[in-house]
Amino acid sequence: MTLDRTHKVGVIMGGPSSEREVSLRTGKGVLESLIGLGYSAVGIDWQVGQDIATEIRRAGIAAAWIALHGVWGEDGCIQGLLECLAIPYTGSGVMGSAIAMDKVMSKRLLEQAGVGQARWRIYRSVADATAVGYPLVVKPSREGSSVGVTIVRDPSALDAAIVEAQHHHGEVLIEEYVKGHEINVAILDGEVLGDVEVRPATEFYTYEAKYQRNDTQYLCPAPLSEAEHTRLGQIALQAHQVLGCTSYSRVDLILGEGGRAICLEVNTLPGMTEKSLIPKIAASRGMSYATLVERILATASLKA
Numbered sequence: 001m002t003l004d005r006t007h008k009v010g011v012i013m014g015g016p017s018s019e020r021e022v023s024l025r026t027g028k029g030v031l032e033s034l035i036g037l038g039y040s041a042v043g044i045d046w047q048v049g050q051d052i053a054t055e056i057r058r059a060g061i062a063a064a065w066i067a068l069h070g071v072w073g074e075d076g077c078i079q080g081l082l083e084c085l086a087i088p089y090t091g092s093g094v095m096g097s098a099i100a101m102d103k104v105m106s107k108r109l110l111e112q113a114g115v116g117q118a119r120w121r122i123y124r125s126v127a128d129a130t131a132v133g134y135p136l137v138v139k140p141s142r143e144g145s146s147v148g149v150t151i152v153r154d155p156s157a158l159d160a161a162i163v164e165a166q167h168h169h170g171e172v173l174i175e176e177y178v179k180g181h182e183i184n185v186a187i188l189d190g191e192v193l194g195d196v197e198v199r200p201a202t203e204f205y206t207y208e209a210k211y212q213r214n215d216t217q218y219l220c221p222a223p224l225s226e227a228e229h230t231r232l233g234q235i236a237l238q239a240h241q242v243l244g245c246t247s248y249s250r251v252d253l254i255l256g257e258g259g260r261a262i263c264l265e266v267n268t269l270p271g272m273t274e275k276s277l278i279p280k281i282a283a284s285r286g287m288s289y290a291t292l293v294e295r296i297l298a299t300a301s302l303k304a
């Protein structure tokens with residue numbers, strides 16, 4: 001859709017997921033930018049238990065900039081509602097969102113397409129852990145922000161990690177721990193925007209390392225050769241496309257020993273605070289935060 005500044009844009013944020021607080025920060029940054037750019041933008045803070053369909057209709061918006069993260073916001077639910085209301089929205093459609101939010105479904109498709117993966121299993125018994133081998137990573141299949149993720153180096157710590165993951169959404173997934181560099185690639189409107197290497201000071205890139213600590217290092221662009229930038233960009237774009245994603249996303253990769261690249265996940269509504277990774281990547285390409293927000297708005301569409 002061709003949007004201009006006379007159209008009313010709703011920034012939908014908050015929501016009932018475990019990433020509500022992060023979403024409010026994303027939403028605030030996006031809303032301030034749109035207003036600064038001269039759009040008639042309004043924030044829609046989806047409160048837990050609220051009838052969001054009524055709130056969206058009441059706001060009378062021409063397009064939605066979805067600033068939600070996690071279940072209900074990133075998994076196709078709000079996208080389906082916006083399709084039904086015929087309100088164009090940013091980010092991937094119903095199917096791409098639903099698949100990318102589910103790490104098990106994503107892995108099945110990525111594997112089939114030949115995108116590198118860590119060895120993995122849905123956890124059903126100790127035999128699965130033995131098959132994957134130690135160290136391994138336990139994670140819930142339908143969460144984000146590292147919520148419920150544990151690295152297990154010894155079988156004695158497995159049970160506690162499984163119980164922790166079971167407290168969150170989706171099946172419990174166990175994955176081979178792949179040592180290497182964490183490279184995140186930003187995709188915008190069908191193209192690779194750039195990449196960043198994340199070096200947490202913690203054991204891995206935990207919730208605290210993402211949002212609460214200030215000792216995580218971000219190398220942007222990632223210190224890679226031109227050929228490696230291109231190769232990882234191609235893998236990321238392929239992962240984005242295989243999962244049926246559109247608009248924009250952030251693809252999390254690990255570059256392990258011997259140049260082995262594995263795809264951890266595709267984030268269809270990645271963090272978009274001014275300090276988040278995609279804005280960092282955009283800045284390294286000379287694109288301001290506000291321009292990035294506007295470029296994403298320009299991708300708003302109905303996809304069903």
Ligand SMILES: Nc1ncnc2c1ncn2[C@@H]1O[C@H](COP(=O)(O)OP(=O)(O)O)[C@@H](O)[C@H]1O
Pocket residue numbers: 118137139143144145146147149175176177178179182204205206252254264265
């Ligand atoms: N297979 C793995 N090998 C090594 N580290 C991993 C692996 N899987 C996850 N991690 C660590 O856990 C973090 C979160 O995992 P990820 O799969 O991206 O889930 P989330 O959706 O919560 O971000 C990653 O950024 C990385 O630091």
Ligand SMILES: [Mg+2]
Pocket residue numbers: 145146252264265
């Ligand atoms: Mg991740």
